[in-house]
Amino acid sequence: MADTLVSSQISELIAASKPMLEFENVSIGFEGNQVLVGVTFAVAHGETRILLGPAGGGKSVLMKLANGLIEPDSGEIRVFGRSLKDMTQRELFEMRAHIGMVFQESALFDSLDVEDNVAYRLIEEHVDPVEVHARVVEVLQFVELEKAIDRFPSELSGGMRRRVSIARAIISRPDLILYDSPTGGLDPITSNTIIELVVKQRDVSHTTCLLITHRLQDAVTLATHRYNLQKHCMESIPNGGIAAETRFLVLNEGKVVFDGTTLELTHTEDPWLRRYIE
Amino acid sequence: MRFISPEAYAKTIVASVQDYSLLCGRAVGNIFSQPRYIADTFTQMDSIGVGSLPIVVLTGFFTGCVLALQAAVSLKEFGAVNMTGELVALSMIKELGPVLTGLMVSGRNASGMASELGSMKVSEQIDAMRALGTDPIRKLVTPRLVATVFMLFFLTIISDACGIAGGAFVSVTLLKLNAGTFFHTGYMSLVHGDIIEGLIKPLFSGFIIATVGCYYGLKTTGGTRGVGRSTTQAVVASSVIIILVDFLVTQLMIGIFGR
Numbered sequence: 001m002a003d004t005l006v007s008s009q010i011s012e013l014i015a016a017s018k019p020m021l022e023f024e025n026v027s028i029g030f031e032g033n034q035v036l037v038g039v040t041f042a043v044a045h046g047e048t049r050i051l052l053g054p055a056g057g058g059k060s061v062l063m064k065l066a067n068g069l070i071e072p073d074s075g076e077i078r079v080f081g082r083s084l085k086d087m088t089q090r091e092l093f094e095m096r097a098h099i100g101m102v103f104q105e106s107a108l109f110d111s112l113d114v115e116d117n118v119a120y121r122l123i124e125e126h127v128d129p130v131e132v133h134a135r136v137v138e139v140l141q142f143v144e145l146e147k148a149i150d151r152f153p154s155e156l157s158g159g160m161r162r163r164v165s166i167a168r169a170i171i172s173r174p175d176l177i178l179y180d181s182p183t184g185g186l187d188p189i190t191s192n193t194i195i196e197l198v199v200k201q202r203d204v205s206h207t208t209c210l211l212i213t214h215r216l217q218d219a220v221t222l223a224t225h226r227y228n229l230q231k232h233c234m235e236s237i238p239n240g241g242i243a244a245e246t247r248f249l250v251l252n253e254g255k256v257v258f259d260g261t262t263l264e265l266t267h268t269e270d271p272w273l274r275r276y277i278e
Numbered sequence: 279m280r281f282i283s284p285e286a287y288a289k290t291i292v293a294s295v296q297d298y299s300l301l302c303g304r305a306v307g308n309i310f311s312q313p314r315y316i317a318d319t320f321t322q323m324d325s326i327g328v329g330s331l332p333i334v335v336l337t338g339f340f341t342g343c344v345l346a347l348q349a350a351v352s353l354k355e356f357g358a359v360n361m362t363g364e365l366v367a368l369s370m371i372k373e374l375g376p377v378l379t380g381l382m383v384s385g386r387n388a389s390g391m392a393s394e395l396g397s398m399k400v401s402e403q404i405d406a407m408r409a410l411g412t413d414p415i416r417k418l419v420t421p422r423l424v425a426t427v428f429m430l431f432f433l434t435i436i437s438d439a440c441g442i443a444g445g446a447f448v449s450v451t452l453l454k455l456n457a458g459t460f461f462h463t464g465y466m467s468l469v470h471g472d473i474i475e476g477l478i479k480p481l482f483s484g485f486i487i488a489t490v491g492c493y494y495g496l497k498t499t500g501g502t503r504g505v506g507r508s509t510t511q512a513v514v515a516s517s518v519i520i521i522l523v524d525f526l527v528t529q530l531m532i533g534i535f536g537r
Binding site for chain 2: 064067069089093094095096097099101103104105107108109110120121124168
């Protein structure tokens with residue numbers, strides 16, 4: 001990714017151990033319905049934050065707020081240390097170039113083939129076409145879809161589209177990745193493949209990420225597994241270990257009902273939370 | 279059917295006008311700053327300009343034919359059938375060429391823009407574009423705006439030429455008029471003000487077609503049904519605004535040139 005003002009801000013944040021993403025008392029509503037109420041949390045550098053909660057709880061809205069795609073009614077959102085409300089439109093677009101986002105329905109450009117979809121960010125940055133092709137092939141190999149390079153989104157299955165979407169999100173080596181239900185609507189085997197990719201990205205690139213999931217088993221897999229670079233596969237962390245960089249945020253009816261580590265979640269005494277995770 | 283209060287309805291209209299004005303302002307402002315999507319602009323010029331050529335040529339030609347036929351009937355009563363060329367040339371260049379070309383291109387392209395952008399909106403492709411750091415107005419609206427204004431100008435000239443050719447064809451073959459007289463009276467009747475009036479109108483029409491088409495596309499909600507609704511609204515709104523603006527520009531030109 002081209003060096004920009006945002007790159008230097010991120011380096012400063014990492015040096016000062018400050019959060020990459022912060023929500024402070026954020027509220028938003030649509031047509032009289034409050035979707036998020038006073039949401040406060042922070043995501044540290046290198047952290048994988050899993051966002052859980054019942055459907056309709058405001059998780060996808062939170063994701064769009066984090067990327068500045070919508071504005072909150074009140075509260076403050078800081079991305080890479082800067083408040084979104086202080087940014088101009090141009091600064092917002094520059095900031096978004098450092099964030100990878102995987103949409104719930106993939107949101108691939110249907111008139112572009114897989115190569116152009118994945119290369120979109122690099123083409124926008126006027127990267128040399130030879131380098132663009134090499135990086136597209138590299139990232140498609142990462143998601144194990146290199147054979148689909150010249151196919152169009154309409155020719156791909158739901159799981160393949162989700163993998164292309166992941167490839168598009170990570171090609172520019174972003175500093176923050178937002179996964180909006182990457183396994184939503186997929187069968188368990190394909191879901192596992194997608195989660196393995198998320199774990200691989202986490203353990204290979206150590207990128208900060210925020211991930212929404214409805215499937216508790218996906219969250220458990222993320223917390224209890226790691227990627228083995230020698231064997232090129234995902235495996236359980238030995239001795240019942242837990243990935244330290246994985247933390248949880250649970251939303252219910254627009255409010256944060258839990259913010260903590262995997263162990264804190266599994267040992268919670270909150271009756272609603274116990275019912276939810278059981 | 280749900281009724282809304284007049285106050286809420288008025289607020290909706292004011293908000294729509296505000297959103298439309300902001301879109302227009304940003305689309306025009308993007309022309310003067312980097313990055314510019316030159317390749318996208320040429321693609322749109324091909325799609326809007328070259329793609330609309332057949333309908334503009336046919337519409338212009340047959341409008342000229344009908345105009346000559348109708349004019350000859352009325353002019354014959356005054357023994358002025360030789361003035362057919364003047365009437366066809368003035369009508370085509372000042373009014374029918376710009377307006378009919380605008381309406382035809384509106385029907386073809388405002389609907390196309392609204393449906394294309396609307397489909398992208400409902401399938402989250404617009405959000406994906408923004409999430410990837412690209413301004414959709416800069417990437418999608420500005421190239422369409424530049425291409426439509428630029429191409430409509432030349433399409434109108436072609437339409438005017440085809441209309442006069444159609445009028446000449448009918449005058450010579452059916453009305454048995456002299457071709458030289460037709461073109462001479464037509465040419466002599468025109469002054470610079472008429473040409474300027476006829477060439478200013480497509481600039482406004484092009485702006486209206488692109489901005490209204492893109493505006494309805496970008497505010498689409500409600501899935502495929504919403505895309506259909508946006509497409510219809512874009513064509514209706516752009517057609518009505520083209521005729522309204524045509525009236526205002528005509529009034530202004532009469533004020534300036536006195537005819």
